[in-house]
Amino acid sequence: MEFYLLDVLLVLIFSGIGIILIALIFGLSKLISTAKPSEVKESTYECGNVPIGESWIQFRVRYYIFALLFVILDIEMIFLFPWAIVFQRMGLFALIEMAIFVGLLVVGLVYAWRKGALKWV
Amino acid sequence: MNFSFLYLMGVAGVGIFIFIALSVLILVWLERKVAGHIQSRMGPMRVGWHGLVQTLADMVKLISKESILPAKADKWLFFLAPFVVFIPAYLSYMVIPFAPKLIIRDFNIGLLYFLAIPSISVVGIIMAGWGSNNKYALLGGLRSAAQIISYEIPRALSVVGVVMLAGSMSTVTIVKSQSSIWFILLQPLGFLIYFISTLAEVNRIPFDLPEAESELVAGFHTEYSGIKWSIFMMSEYANVFAGCALCVVLFLGGWHGFLIPKGEPWSSVVSLIWFMVKTLILIFLMMWLRWTLPRFRVDQLMDLSWKVFLPLALINIGLTGLFILGALKLFS
Numbered sequence: 001m002e003f004y005l006l007d008v009l010l011v012l013i014f015s016g017i018g019i020i021l022i023a024l025i026f027g028l029s030k031l032i033s034t035a036k037p038s039e040v041k042e043s044t045y046e047c048g049n050v051p052i053g054e055s056w057i058q059f060r061v062r063y064y065i066f067a068l069l070f071v072i073l074d075i076e077m078i079f080l081f082p083w084a085i086v087f088q089r090m091g092l093f094a095l096i097e098m099a100i101f102v103g104l105l106v107v108g109l110v111y112a113w114r115k116g117a118l119k120w121v
Numbered sequence: 122m123n124f125s126f127l128y129l130m131g132v133a134g135v136g137i138f139i140f141i142a143l144s145v146l147i148l149v150w151l152e153r154k155v156a157g158h159i160q161s162r163m164g165p166m167r168v169g170w171h172g173l174v175q176t177l178a179d180m181v182k183l184i185s186k187e188s189i190l191p192a193k194a195d196k197w198l199f200f201l202a203p204f205v206v207f208i209p210a211y212l213s214y215m216v217i218p219f220a221p222k223l224i225i226r227d228f229n230i231g232l233l234y235f236l237a238i239p240s241i242s243v244v245g246i247i248m249a250g251w252g253s254n255n256k257y258a259l260l261g262g263l264r265s266a267a268q269i270i271s272y273e274i275p276r277a278l279s280v281v282g283v284v285m286l287a288g289s290m291s292t293v294t295i296v297k298s299q300s301s302i303w304f305i306l307l308q309p310l311g312f313l314i315y316f317i318s319t320l321a322e323v324n325r326i327p328f329d330l331p332e333a334e335s336e337l338v339a340g341f342h343t344e345y346s347g348i349k350w351s352i353f354m355m356s357e358y359a360n361v362f363a364g365c366a367l368c369v370v371l372f373l374g375g376w377h378g379f380l381i382p383k384g385e386p387w388s389s390v391v392s393l394i395w396f397m398v399k400t401l402i403l404i405f406l407m408m409w410l411r412w413t414l415p416r417f418r419v420d421q422l423m424d425l426s427w428k429v430f431l432p433l434a435l436i437n438i439g440l441t442g443l444f445i446l447g448a449l450k451l452f453s
Contacts, residue, residue, distance in 0.1 A: 010130060010226055011212060017134035018211045022204055022352060029184045029348035042192040044255050045343055051193075055256045063267055066423075070270040073431075077277045080438070081233055084284035088445060095442040102435060109431070118427045120420040 065117050069109070076105050133225050137214045145358040149176045152408050159412040180351065188347035191253065198252025199344070203352035205245030209238045210359040217366045218293050220376045220393040231292040232284065235367055236277050239322070239360060243269045246341050249353075253344040261340025264330050264419065268321060271423055272328075275430035276318035279311045282441035283371045292367075296375030303374040307444070310437045312372040314430050316403070319364040321426070323357065326411040330419055365403035366396075373399050 044051040079101070087094050112118060150165070150173060157164025165172025190199065216231040218224040228234050243266050250262015284290055286307060287298040305312045321328035337343070342353045369375060378395035382388045417425070 007226065007228055011215070013127070013130060014134050014137075014212055014215060014225075015208055017131065018138070018208045019204060021135070021138050022207060025184070025352075026348060029188065032185050033347060034185075034187050036187070037189070039192070041189055044191055044193050044253075045338070046256065047338070055254050055259050056251070057259075059259075059263055063263060066267055067270060069427075070274065073274045074277075077274065077281075080278070080281050081284060081290065084281045084438075085288055085290060087285045087442065088288050088449065091449070092446055095439075095446065098442075099439065102438075106435065113428070118423070120423045 062120065065112075069112060069117070072105065072108065076102065130225075137211065137225070141211060141214065141355065141359045141362075144362055145355050146176045146180065148358045148362065148404065149179075149354075151404075152411075155405065155408045156412050159409070183351040184348055186347040188349050189344075191255070191344050193254040194344065195252040195254065198248045200349075202245045202249035202252060203345075203349050203356075205248055206242045207245075207352050207356040207359070209241040209245075210356040210363065213239045213363045214359075216292050217363065218296055218370060218375060219366075219396055220389045223389065223393065224293060227291055227293045230290050232280060232290040232295065232371075235292070235363075236273075236280070239363065240269060240273055242356065242360075249345070250341040253341070255344050257337045257339070257343045258341050261337045261343070264337075265324065265341060267419075268324070268328065268330060268422060271426040272318040272321040272430075275314050275426055275434045276322060278431070278434035278438065279314035279318065280371055281434075281438050282308045282311045285438075285441050285445060292370050292375075296370055296377070299374045300377055303372065303377070305372040308372060308437070308441065310433060311441075312368070314434050314437070315371065316368055318426075318430065319368060320407060320410070321422070323360045323364055325361065325407055327414040327417050328422060329416060330422060361404060361407060362400065365400045365407065368403055369396060369399045373403075 044055070046052070080098070083094060083098055153175070154164040154171070165175040168175040168178050190196065213235055215225040216228055216235050218227070246265045246269075247262045250258045250260075250265070253259070283295060283304050286304060287295045289295060289298075324330075342350055345353060376389075376392035376396045378392070378399075381391045381395070
């Protein structure tokens with residue numbers, strides 16, 4: 001148990017080191033760079049024109065459908081990896097069982113495909 | 122676990138950071154040289170021998186440049202986005218086995234870790250896109266999110282075959298199990314899907330829609346400048362290196378090669394050179410593609426992932442299963 005905790009702890013330590021190092025570089029940059037903000041410089045870039053309207057808008061549902069499909073297939077993947085590790089010990093039985101499991105999801109994917117969910121317009 | 126171990130890990134963490142910084146300097150120089158020669162020009166020539174210190178000079182320039190904060194931007198999202206993009210790229214180096222024993226930590230789920238962690242950077246990309254309050258940045262961020270989640274699936278499915286052959290997800294064990302035969306020979310389809318999906322994951326041409334210059338200016342980092350922009354650049358090249366290095370680990374035999382002396386003190390150095398040479402060849406291939414191919418359209422990009430790569434990757438898993446069963450029958 002402690003072995004796994006150590007792994008998690010290491011990832012946290014490394015994230016900490018990364019954050020500190022980036023912050024140090026930002027600090028160094030802040031020390032030696034010039035800062036002369038002006039109204040024009042701080043305005044939103046829109047190819048030199050005065051920005052029109054707001055950019056914080058609602059975005060299309062298309063992304064949402066792809067995200068849903070992603071979640072389903074991502075979970076399928078989580079099941080595939082442990083299966084792949086023990087596959088050589090389990091043999092034909094494992095292959096047939098996984099074929100049924102993946103087959104069910106593929107039916108769902110084909111349904112989404114036929115319904116036009118995979119079409120990007 | 123004791124204090125000296127933590128100290129060692131701290132040194133290793135800083136070491137990886139320096140390695141990333143140096144490799145980015147070299148890769149940017151290489152990219153510009155390759156681009157130059159492909160387009161029949163010389164590339165950078167003035168600063169140092171064949172422009173070798175050009176990128177170092179650029180880095181000094183970028184650190185000393187003004188970092189503009191747009192008045193309308195969300196201050197915190199804008200500031201934190203470079204961290205969220207860079208840290209996952211940096212963390213993914215923990216499980217890359219450069220040579221026998223030259224690895225930070227051999228997680229038993231190393232491969233899953235490598236597939237999962239770099240995907241977190243998409244959160245940073247959306248933060249940058251949304252926080253900038255800029256239309257180009259928002260479009261770039263959303264496109265990037267759609268692209269990364271779409272290619273995540275074929276990418277992960279293409280390596281299931283490797284896990285089945287090696288019977289482990291530890292990167293070290295995967296390399297060790299390739300001592301007799303490289304997995305690219307058993308998994309050519311898996312290699313192809315993995316490599317092309319990696320191109321898409323790291324947003325490089327022909328999949329660089331999130332930062333398509335001709336339509337979105339610079340995509341999600343349109344509003345970024347100075348040091349913040351260079352962190353985005355650094356994480357892009359760090360991801361390129363890590364992606365190619367993992368490709369070498371999974372399919373091209375990792376540190377294995379010819380002419381490696383056994384049991385000598387310098388044998389791991391030779392292994393390291395083999396690993397680096399293979400990785401550099403793949404990176405060169407990516408650069409070559411970048412300066413040769415035009416860019417995909419968004420619908421083509423999504424179709425390729427969902428309608429071509431996903432079924433192919435599933436077929437690849439089935440074929441690998443049959444292949445292993447056949448081989449087990451034959452040799453038992």
